[in-house]
Amino acid sequence: MEAKENAAAASAPKKTILDLFVEGARSGWTIGTTSLLPNVIMAFVIIRVLDITGLLHLIGVVFSPVMALWGLPGEAATVIVTSFMSMGGAASVAATLFMDGKLDPIQLSSLVPGIYLMGNPVQNIGRCLGISGTNTKHYVPILVISFINVLLSIWVMRLLLLVFD
Amino acid sequence: MDKEKTPKAGILGYVAFFFAIILFSGIFANADSWLRVFDFNTLNGSFGTITDAAGKALTFRGANGAGARDGFIFAITLIPAVILALGIVNVVDGLGGMRAAQRMMTPILKPLLGIPGATALANIANLQSTDAAAGMVKELYDNKEINDTERSITIMYQTSASATVTNYFGSGPAVFGFMVCPLILPILVMFAFKIIGANMLRVYLKFVSRKQSTGGAE
Numbered sequence: 001m002e003a004k005e006n007a008a009a010a011s012a013p014k015k016t017i018l019d020l021f022v023e024g025a026r027s028g029w030t031i032g033t034t035s036l037l038p039n040v041i042m043a044f045v046i047i048r049v050l051d052i053t054g055l056l057h058l059i060g061v062v063f064s065p066v067m068a069l070w071g072l073p074g075e076a077a078t079v080i081v082t083s084f085m086s087m088g089g090a091a092s093v094a095a096t097l098f099m100d101g102k103l104d105p106i107q108l109s110s111l112v113p114g115i116y117l118m119g120n121p122v123q124n125i126g127r128c129l130g131i132s133g134t135n136t137k138h139y140v141p142i143l144v145i146s147f148i149n150v151l152l153s154i155w156v157m158r159l160l161l162l163v164f165d
Numbered sequence: 166m167d168k169e170k171t172p173k174a175g176i177l178g179y180v181a182f183f184f185a186i187i188l189f190s191g192i193f194a195n196a197d198s199w200l201r202v203f204d205f206n207t208l209n210g211s212f213g214t215i216t217d218a219a220g221k222a223l224t225f226r227g228a229n230g231a232g233a234r235d236g237f238i239f240a241i242t243l244i245p246a247v248i249l250a251l252g253i254v255n256v257v258d259g260l261g262g263m264r265a266a267q268r269m270m271t272p273i274l275k276p277l278l279g280i281p282g283a284t285a286l287a288n289i290a291n292l293q294s295t296d297a298a299a300g301m302v303k304e305l306y307d308n309k310e311i312n313d314t315e316r317s318i319t320i321m322y323q324t325s326a327s328a329t330v331t332n333y334f335g336s337g338p339a340v341f342g343f344m345v346c347p348l349i350l351p352i353l354v355m356f357a358f359k360i361i362g363a364n365m366l367r368v369y370l371k372f373v374s375r376k377q378s379t380g381g382a383e
Contacts, residue, residue: 017256024255028248031335036247037240038203044236058228088336089382092236095339102360105345112340113354114327116333117362128324131299133306138317145365149358156354157346164346 039088046089047096050078060102070154071110075102079111080150083118090115110157114150121146174268178261182269184255203349205253206341209246217284250334275313278363283310283318292363295327305321314370322363326355 015023050056056075064074075097083090094115098108119128121143129139187193187203194204215224226238257263265289271285278284283305291298299320306316326332333352341348 015259017260020256020259021252024258025248025252027255028251028335029244031251031331032240032244032247036243036336036339037237037338038286040240040243041236043234044231044239045233048232054188067349077273087332088339091336091339092239095239095343098340098343103201105343108340109344109346109351112337112351113358116329116351116355117323117358119327124324125326127295128299130315131296132302132320132323134320135313135316138366141369142317142321142324145321145362145369148365149325149362152361153354153358155352158355160350160354161346 036088039086040092042086043082043089043092043096046082047078047093047100070151071158072107072154073102076107076111079115080118083115083120083150085120085122087116087118087120090118106158106161109161110154113153113157117146117149117153119146174265175261176372178265181257181260182265185253186349188253189347189352190198190349205250209249212242220346239272239339241269246338246341247335250338251331254330254334260292261293265360266292274360277360278318278322279367280315280318280363287319288322291323291326291327292330294330294331294365295323298323298327314374317370318363318367321366325359325362329355 047056050059056078059077060074062074063077067074067076070076077095079090079094079097082093091112094103094108094111097103098105103111125139125143129142134142171316184203188205188208191204191206193200193202194206196204209359213229217223217228224242225234226242230238231262267285267289270289271282274285274288277280284302287301287305288299292299302311302316302319303309305319306313309320311319329352331356337348337351344351
């Protein structure tokens with residue numbers, strides 16, 4: 001580790017700020033095209049399918065009593081469910097619902113931290129928990145607490161957003 | 166190993182880190198003077214408009230699209246923000262900004278999470294990468310620097326909002342334009358809940374292990 005860090009420190013002065021920017025920008029392009037773009041398309045298609053089949057309306061009705069506790073319309077449940085699979089997908093679903101007028105700007109903003117706090121369990125069970133060798137007995141509490149984080153963060157954002165309203 | 170825990174950050178690193186905070190905080194978003202150059206959305210700029218038949222100005226995404234095609238064009242409009250944000254993050258990192266963040270956060274994280282300071286490097290790496298940070302946690306456990314419980318608490322901190330900066334600036338642009346708060350607010354809330362979540366697990370594990378030791382488990 002230390003040798004690697006020293007090597008990085010030694011090679012650091014060779015890279016100018018411009019080099020660093022371009023290097024980061026290149027990874028931005030890669031993330032944008034290989035992660036964001038497919039996720040956005042997935043989200044748009046999911047919402048279109050739900051919309052045409054009438055399921056979006058049904059979700060809206062069924063979840064509206066529960067979501068009302070967080071000051072959100074029933075449709076917002078699709079954002080939370082998508083966040084189990086993909087952070088980018090959930091962010092795009094939220095954007096789509098906003099553009100369709102189903103979420104107002106405050107509701108959209110209040111959902112943002114939760115999208116990430118869910119920690120994308122479908123992937124992270126393998127990536128974060130798996131790689132670190134975390135005790136499998138602790139998997140369930142870790143996932144449950146991630147979900148609690150999501151629910152609490154929406155309320156906290158609502159409170160903080162009062163300042164910007 | 167000691168050197169690894171407290172790397173030299175240098176004044177440039179602190180300046181770069183502070184600069185990044187300013188840039189993403191949006192505090193100069195509505196400044197009338199040249200100061201608004203220190204705002205991410207100012208630098209991100211805007212697309213020109215195209216006029217439709219009725220004389221209404223539209224962005225190149227147009228209006229009333231739907232499905233995959235609309236999603237594709239919408240995604241294209243987001244990519245400049247991702248490129249710009251990750252370019253800036255890499256400059257800040259390259260100038261030692263992440264090391265400055267680590268030095269500032271190590272003394273805060275240790276008492277807040279109740280886990281050894283050796284985990285600080287992994288927890289800072291978690292700002293940018295899920296896998297690299299999780300790999301570092303495994304190494305810490307294998308080297309017996311943390312025990313099973315401490316590993317789970319560290320991972321609780323890491324998995325909720327993992328790779329915070331990369332994921333937020335990699336997909337957040339989908340909602341940035343519609344949010345009514347500074348870009349940095351959701352990140353601060355995520356950071357707070359990473360710490361709160363880790364402490365919830367800490368309390369839970371304490372409770373469970375006590376139950377097990379008195380034979381009350383299962």
